């Protein structure tokens with residue numbers, strides 16, 4: 161997308177002297193005109209630092225980049241991951257929004273695996289098992305962990321625990337207090353070669369006594385069977401689904417166990433509804449398109465180095481960690497699909513935390529720091545706890561923070577002055593249901609993909625995670641006293657680790 165910076169700079173310069181509060185005052189209809197809704201998901205962009213003329217430029221960029229065609233190609237199963245020559249058909253896991261032969265074939269495979277998931281959930285429900293340990297990392301952990309933490313209910317048939325870190329303290333903490341006789345484990349690994357998952361799987365298999373109550377989700381069933389997991393307890397994955405886009409597949413087995421198959425399917429329905437919206441909505445009414453253009457405006461127009469995501473709902477406290485992988489592993493690239501270096505900045509650092517806790521930790525920097533940090537605030541209109549005063553306070557803080565960041569406040573005392581002019585988007589869910597959460601996650605998946613299209617990078621590979629793993633496997637023998645590290649600093653640190661001196 162050549163000339164992205166140039167296309168934005170004229171508007172950034174034109175608006176440089178007009179604070180957000182003035183933009184808002186100058187356009188009374190803005191709060192309505194810059195808002196979109198898709199079912200239970202409402203998004204308001206009125207506190208972003210652009211005006212209608214800048215938006216016209218952004219949507220012209222969307223037209224030139226053929227974002228509508230890009231979404232069609234994604235959903236139809238075209239090769240949108242060219243460096244690995246693969247489609248990215250996570251949409252086929254949750255519905256048949258596209259009718260291409262490949263998408264329909266993928267959909268059929270997904271449906272047949274969901275039937276097997278249902279059978280396994282029913283079989284486990286009829287067993288003495290009460291606890292499930294889900295063993296996986298990255299895309300094989302963050303999605304299920306987020307959804308289970310958000311939606312699991314205390315009276316559920318199973319308690320699901322997540323084990324990801326190779327640090328033995330994680331396994332120790334997860335297994336403490338569990339009864340091997342009433343526990344089953346699910347090893348989730350697309351490659352079934354991930355060091356952390358294999359090591360943790362070995363700990364859990366030894367702790368269980370055997371692999372009789374172990375299940376696996378992988379694109380390489382034969383590797384799971386070699387680990388000792390019986391074929392009838394292995395659920396398949398496919399290469400046409402990227403790890404960080406895979407919670408809708410059998411990677412969601414822990415979700416189905418924690419929430420029940422019906423609520424897992426409702427999660428899929430919500431995502432499928434957003435897929436249909438993304439495919440059919442005109443660009444100007446298209447939620448992920450508008451969000452992606454706003455991200456590009458903030459990153460390449462305002463040159464913001466980071467982006468905060470601030471869920472004002474305790475049940476979404478893991479959303480920032482989930483989005484960190486989705487965004488930074490998809491968009492953390494500096495080489496375009498054609499092999500040339502990118503001409504503009506790509507992924508900002510995505511970070512965040514749950515409100516209102518965050519107001520008592522990093523909001524000082526958001527209000528008075530030197531960096532402008534665009535923020536996605538996420539609220540849920542209807543609570544599920546019955547503490548009305550708390551919910552009113554939560555929503556009041558949500559609205560107050562977005563207003564204070566936008567408008568600031570002057571003061572004679574420079575230390576008490578709020579510069580304001582800090583942009584944010586407000587996302588509201590009617591209620592935190594499986595459908596709404598599925599829709600929200602799919603919304604971010606499509607926005608990330610569209611940002612990649614605008615930056616001409618590949619959202620679906622992740623070669624950058626390999627070098628560290630290769631070095632670690634080379635250092636293992638040296639840590640165990642055999643051989644030396646090639647790097648002199650590493651060698652010195654090895655000595656300290658080995659001798660404690």
Ligand SMILES: O=P(O)(O)OC[C@H]1O[C@H](O)[C@H](O)[C@@H](O)[C@@H]1O
Nearest residue numbers: 298299300349350351354403625
């Ligand atoms: O599912 P696995 O093959 O075990 O991979 C687990 C994770 O490791 C990789 O290094 C990447 O960081 C992730 O994209 C992936 O989800």
